[in-house]
Amino acid sequence: MNIFIVGPMGSGKTTVGKIVADELFLEFHDTDAKIEESTGVTIDWIFDIEGESGFRKRETSILKEVVALNSIVLATGGGIIIAEENRELLASRGTVFYLHTPLNTQIERTAKDKDRPLLKDKDPEKVLSNLQKTRQAMYEEVADHIIDTENKSGSAVANEIVKLVKNYG
Template sequence: MMRAPSVFLVGPMGAGKSTIGRLLSAELKLDFYDSDKVIEERCGANIPWIFDMEGEAGFREREEQVIDELTGMGGIVLATGGGVIMREANRRHLSARGTVVYLCTSVEQQLARTAKDKNRPLLQTANPEAVLRELFSKRDPLYREVADIIIETDQRNPRWVVHELKRLIKG
């Protein structure tokens, strides 16, 4: 039996991966997974705690295992963490096992959407804007490298984005 193709959402924090992923999975009638939530459930701890205890490298190890497992499932919509594309193995699994959608957003939009979120360890700094700009410069080329579809989410209603993605995926 052919497994339904999967859709993997990549992009920076605050791009709308979780929100759009939930809506898209309902539209496509596929199961939804959020890799960060899966990691938290397995650890019994939130991501800031994992970063504190194991550092970013420890978190990325856990993330790589979860990405390998989830991308192997077939027939899912997966929202990934913003840094998922920093590991070559993750990029390889995402590219080979489904349709990769880059939800592209501006640093301004990211700041607006993440301002009050304490669950983002990389932004717990005096200058989150500088951090976001630096992350964007490193990660944007990698998001583009793995993406089958690139869609801007700034100033766009999540339902519009989902409708557009559905059209592009089916197309």
């Protein structure tokens, strides 16, 4: 059983993923953390040196490795769904949960975070709004389940996922 969590930045993918993994006794992975481990540098640095396209290549490479594992929970980067190949990998290797998160919540949650290369030196509201417009359909396309995160804690969202997995697992 593989559980993949997708959604925009600030949706709580990592937080929720760790809780779900603990609850279901599965191994937790995070694509961004794996990229940083394998390169020895931050995502921010990769964006600065290789640009977004260089980062996306690394992301697909890591995704291929991780989806080959079994009994895992995977928190993905917000843009992983951009590449059709990635959406196919996710859809074919596990159950995909999309954490649907309102724009105002994303803005609030990412406000103090300095490790968001797509938001660096830009108007976060504008960037997040544009990302939502361009990515929402892709999140929905790949999702087996859409979880609304509005006004919910990470553990409430995780409990919803655990319940779905136990009922349909």
